[in-house]
Amino acid sequence: MADLKPAASQLISANALWTGQAVFLTRDGTWSTDPAQAALSTSAEDSLHLLEMAKASNARAEVELVHLAAATLREDGRPWPTRNREYIRALGPTVRRDLGYQAATARAD
Amino acid sequence: MERLDLRKLTGAHLKPYRQMDDDAPMPEEGAVLVSLERLTAESETLLAHNYPVGLLVPGQAKAADLAPWLDKVALIAIRFEKFSDGRGFSLAHRLRDEQGFGGEIRATGHLIADHAEFLLRSGVTSVELSDPLAVDHFIKRLKLYSLWYQDTLDARPTILELRHGRTRKRLAS
Amino acid sequence: MYRYDDYDQTIVRQRINDFRDAVERRLSGHLSEEEFKLIRQMNGVYLQLHAYMLRVAVPYGSLDSRQMHKLAHIARTYDKGYGHFTTRQNIQYNWPALRDMPDILEELAAVDMHAIQTSGNLIRNVTADPYAGAAAEELADPRPYAELIRQWSTLHPEFSFLPRKFKIAVNASATDRAAVKFHDIGLQLKNDPQQGRGFSVVVGGGMGRTPFVGPILRDFVPEAQILTYLEAVLRSYNELGRRDNAFKARIKILVHELGKEAFSEMVEQEFARLLPTADDLPTVELARIRSQFITPTFDQLPDQDADYEQALKTDDAFAHWVAVNVVPHKQPGYAIANISLKPYGGIPGDISADQMDLVADLAQTVGHDEIRATHAQNLVLPHVRKRDLYTVWQALDKAGLATANLDRASDIIACPGLDYCVLANARSIPIAQEISKRFAAKGREDLIGELKIKISGCINACGHHHAGHIGILGVDRKGEEMYQLTLGGSGAEDASIGQITGRGFDEAGIVDAVDTVVDTYLGQRKTDETFLETYRRLGPAPFKEALYGTA
Ligand code: HEM
Ligand code: SF4
Numbered sequence: 001m002a003d004l005k006p007a008a009s010q011l012i013s014a015n016a017l018w019t020g021q022a023v024f025l026t027r028d029g030t031w032s033t034d035p036a037q038a039a040l041s042t043s044a045e046d047s048l049h050l051l052e053m054a055k056a057s058n059a060r061a062e063v064e065l066v067h068l069a070a071a072t073l074r075e076d077g078r079p080w081p082t083r084n085r086e087y088i089r090a091l092g093p094t095v096r097r098d099l100g101y102q103a104a105t106a107r108a109d
Numbered sequence: 110m111e112r113l114d115l116r117k118l119t120g121a122h123l124k125p126y127r128q129m130d131d132d133a134p135m136p137e138e139g140a141v142l143v144s145l146e147r148l149t150a151e152s153e154t155l156l157a158h159n160y161p162v163g164l165l166v167p168g169q170a171k172a173a174d175l176a177p178w179l180d181k182v183a184l185i186a187i188r189f190e191k192f193s194d195g196r197g198f199s200l201a202h203r204l205r206d207e208q209g210f211g212g213e214i215r216a217t218g219h220l221i222a223d224h225a226e227f228l229l230r231s232g233v234t235s236v237e238l239s240d241p242l243a244v245d246h247f248i249k250r251l252k253l254y255s256l257w258y259q260d261t262l263d264a265r266p267t268i269l270e271l272r273h274g275r276t277r278k279r280l281a282s
Numbered sequence: 283m284y285r286y287d288d289y290d291q292t293i294v295r296q297r298i299n300d301f302r303d304a305v306e307r308r309l310s311g312h313l314s315e316e317e318f319k320l321i322r323q324m325n326g327v328y329l330q331l332h333a334y335m336l337r338v339a340v341p342y343g344s345l346d347s348r349q350m351h352k353l354a355h356i357a358r359t360y361d362k363g364y365g366h367f368t369t370r371q372n373i374q375y376n377w378p379a380l381r382d383m384p385d386i387l388e389e390l391a392a393v394d395m396h397a398i399q400t401s402g403n404l405i406r407n408v409t410a411d412p413y414a415g416a417a418a419e420e421l422a423d424p425r426p427y428a429e430l431i432r433q434w435s436t437l438h439p440e441f442s443f444l445p446r447k448f449k450i451a452v453n454a455s456a457t458d459r460a461a462v463k464f465h466d467i468g469l470q471l472k473n474d475p476q477q478g479r480g481f482s483v484v485v486g487g488g489m490g491r492t493p494f495v496g497p498i499l500r501d502f503v504p505e506a507q508i509l510t511y512l513e514a515v516l517r518s519y520n521e522l523g524r525r526d527n528a529f530k531a532r533i534k535i536l537v538h539e540l541g542k543e544a545f546s547e548m549v550e551q552e553f554a555r556l557l558p559t560a561d562d563l564p565t566v567e568l569a570r571i572r573s574q575f576i577t578p579t580f581d582q583l584p585d586q587d588a589d590y591e592q593a594l595k596t597d598d599a600f601a602h603w604v605a606v607n608v609v610p611h612k613q614p615g616y617a618i619a620n621i622s623l624k625p626y627g628g629i630p631g632d633i634s635a636d637q638m639d640l641v642a643d644l645a646q647t648v649g650h651d652e653i654r655a656t657h658a659q660n661l662v663l664p665h666v667r668k669r670d671l672y673t674v675w676q677a678l679d680k681a682g683l684a685t686a687n688l689d690r691a692s693d694i695i696a697c698p699g700l701d702y703c704v705l706a707n708a709r710s711i712p713i714a715q716e717i718s719k720r721f722a723a724k725g726r727e728d729l730i731g732e733l734k735i736k737i738s739g740c741i742n743a744c745g746h747h748h749a750g751h752i753g754i755l756g757v758d759r760k761g762e763e764m765y766q767l768t769l770g771g772s773g774a775e776d777a778s779i780g781q782i783t784g785r786g787f788d789e790a791g792i793v794d795a796v797d798t799v800v801d802t803y804l805g806q807r808k809t810d811e812t813f814l815e816t817y818r819r820l821g822p823a824p825f826k827e828a829l830y831g832t833a
Binding site for chain 3 (some may be wrong): 169192193194195196198199202207221222223224226227228229230231242243246249250253254255256257258259260261267268269270271272273275277278279
């Protein structure tokens with residue numbers, strides 16, 4: 001996977017060190033397991049600023065594999081990753097709809 | 110910089126060595142570490158000093174190239190450029206096993222506690238570490254392991270020796 | 283089966299405590315992410331897309347029922363109720379949390395298992411023929427050698443920070459079921475009229491970005507000297523392997539760049555230096571290990587069993603499974619039963635905790651307590667009395683484990699791909715599922731015969747696509763998952779690397795393409811010719827024409 005350059009319309013993702021779960025950086029610098037709660041960057045500078053917060057969290061040994069992910073706003077105005085890989089991270093394996101974050105929604109359906 | 114003797118688990122008795130750049134003037138006193146290039150070029154003056162001279166080499170150095178100096182230097186320091194680069198282990202092994210070097214081998218550079226036991230069993234006798242906490246981590250590791258399978262270069266018994274109640278050939282002779 | 287003594291146990295326990303300590307050092311910030319990554323990997327812990335992954339070693343693919351029950355227990359307690367058998371005879375859990383890892387390792391240690399060296403740049407889990415101890419034509423059981431190498435390579439002081447990972451396989455039959463020519467070192471057991479038992483040593487095979495069928499570096503190394511020879515190879519590699527580029531760091535590149543002769547000369551020089559002081563303790567140890575691998579006390583049976591013959595006549599589905607999945611055993615009245623982990627449309631290699639328990643129970647009751655994992659991501663009950671085969675099959679069938687497709691089109695090897703893997707370019711599992719469904723629906727697997735389809739989700743080639751009769755490689759083309767097709771590879775004794783057919787296909791297109799290739803084969807083959815034989819006779823041209831037209 002090639003690392004993205006900071007740009008507008010990105011979110012920051014990582015894996016929680018203690019559990020390994022995919023997590024997404026919110027505007028206040030905390031991590032959420034829901035990409036819809038993530039901060040969507042407004043510019044390259046904004047992405048850099050978010051990345052700095054994420055790296056500080058990595059330095060505090062809270063998360064690993066900090067990286068940028070391309071995203072857009074969904075119809076409900078919430079951010080959502082666009083690339084395959086991040087899309088799958090946001091949901092869970094496409095071959096096991098009963099596992100990962102998608103499992104909760106699948107049950108609710 | 111802290112020093113630790115991997116067998117005695119203390120560094121109090123170990124001499125500090127000053128790392129000398131190739132063009133730096135030699136100090137009046139104190140032990141120094143020089144590169145192979147400098148030692149080769151200035152051996153007469155360097156070895157005429159009455160303070161200890163050690164050889165500082167990177168992990169990829171060839172043991173055979175160091176052979177002419179092994180009975181002249183006080184210590185060999187092997188520098189680990191990166192913690193994941195394991196060439197220094199093979200160099201230490203060769204210095205002991207191929208060249209018969211019996212003096213101190215000190216590891217320096219990017220070391221982590223996870224190296225500790227491996228260094229000792231490859232023939233390294235001491236390490237130079239950045240801080241006291243790192244020393245604690247090294248000591249903890251060294252105390253953790255009491256057994257190993259391989260015939261390695263320290264005289265401690267291997268599992269095969271313990272299992273079969275025999276001493277390995279190398280030590281017996 | 284090999285049982286740990288107190289020494290083996292102590293090593294594993296000490297390593298667990300050490301791993302606990304490393305986790306603490308990471309949490310308190312004394313290990314950087316990069317440093318911790320290498321250390322956790324040495325202990326079998328990866329970080330994937332959704333969670334950590336723990337790869338548990340199944341040395342030389344051998345398990346007993348106690349161990350299999352434990353794997354089921356771990357899947358239930360710490361994971362999501364399943365595990366995934368890999369192409370290196372290991373099992374992976376896809377969802378464990380780091381905080382549970384030391385406890386899982388303790389559970390494993392209780393049944394003589396561990397995750398040591400299932401990842402990282404060191405000597406990995408040693409693999410061997412899954413039919414070891416049962417195969418009719420084997421020279422000797424390869425597992426004692428593999429166990430000797432496991433011990434020698436475990437926490438090796440000098441070879442734990444190699445340029446790249448290092449994989450060793452041992453095979454002892456004329457048929458290569460361990461893919462020795464695709465390993466960093468492949469050991470093929472042989473008898474020499476003068477020197478007795480020893481190995482021909484393949485060095486520098488591998489898959490990945492630059493696949494190589496490994497050359498034979500030495501035609502014969504006596505068994506008493508094998509660890510010394512391995513030491514000479516490993517030391518040469520540790521000193522000279524490239525460390526500037528991870529893609530060029532495997533020993534295959536070193537052997538290729540230096541040339542086999544030059545590399546061999548260096549190894550010979552080091553080997554000659556080591557031999558005079560080499561100890562005979564490993565030979566003594568080999569005898570001890572061997573005494574633990576004594577073949578089970580087989581019943582003295584006639585080779586034919588009336589009830590079994592009767593069941594074959596009356597139950598077609600059973601007879602079909604026997605014809606496809608059961609192979610001859612060296613002991614009269616016994617058979618080797620392959621358990622497919624490739625149900626039609628299923629996920630290759632996945633197995634639920636309940637299924638694990640069932641396999642364990644079968645092994646315990648009617649299988650001399652032995653189970654094997656294969657590099658094709660299947661399981662084996664290596665010692666089953668023919669008279670028990672019907673009961674075994676019925677139990678497997680009820681649990682969805684009786685798919686009769688060994689080495690058939692739907693017995694597909696697939697890596698986890700983009701559904702789990704951080705490095706993936708494309709998904710592999712859904713492609714395997716669609717191809718499997720397609721062939722199942724057409725009901726012509728038996729007509730096609732032996733066909734090995736292998737799928738990787740990126741060029742690292744964990745799914746062995748280079749060695750597939752039909753290989754599929756996932757690539758990313760501007761955010762789209764695309765698939766390249768290769769034909770004519772083989773991972774067996776006639777090893778070869780598949781050739782790319784031409785431009786790639788999308789998700790639906792690749793399934794059609796495989797179908798087209800198979801149709802072409804069926805149209806062109808001579809009587810009894812396998813796919814690979816037909817391809818080797820005709821070359822790629824007719825297949826390319828069928829795929830892309832003659833334009
Ligand atoms: C999901 C996490 C995994 C990661 C991150 C991973 C990573 C890699 C990488 C980077 C390579 C290339 C190494 C090289 O050429 O130097 C590789 C090769 C390989 N992996 Fe994996 N892998 C994973 C899962 C698997 C699985 C599930 C299997 C078995 C089904 C597997 C079996 C292999 C094999 C057989 C090779 C080829 C070895 C060779 O090049 O000789 N890996 N893997
Ligand atoms: S081949 Fe690539 S995608 Fe598949 S498991 Fe290996 S690294 Fe991951």
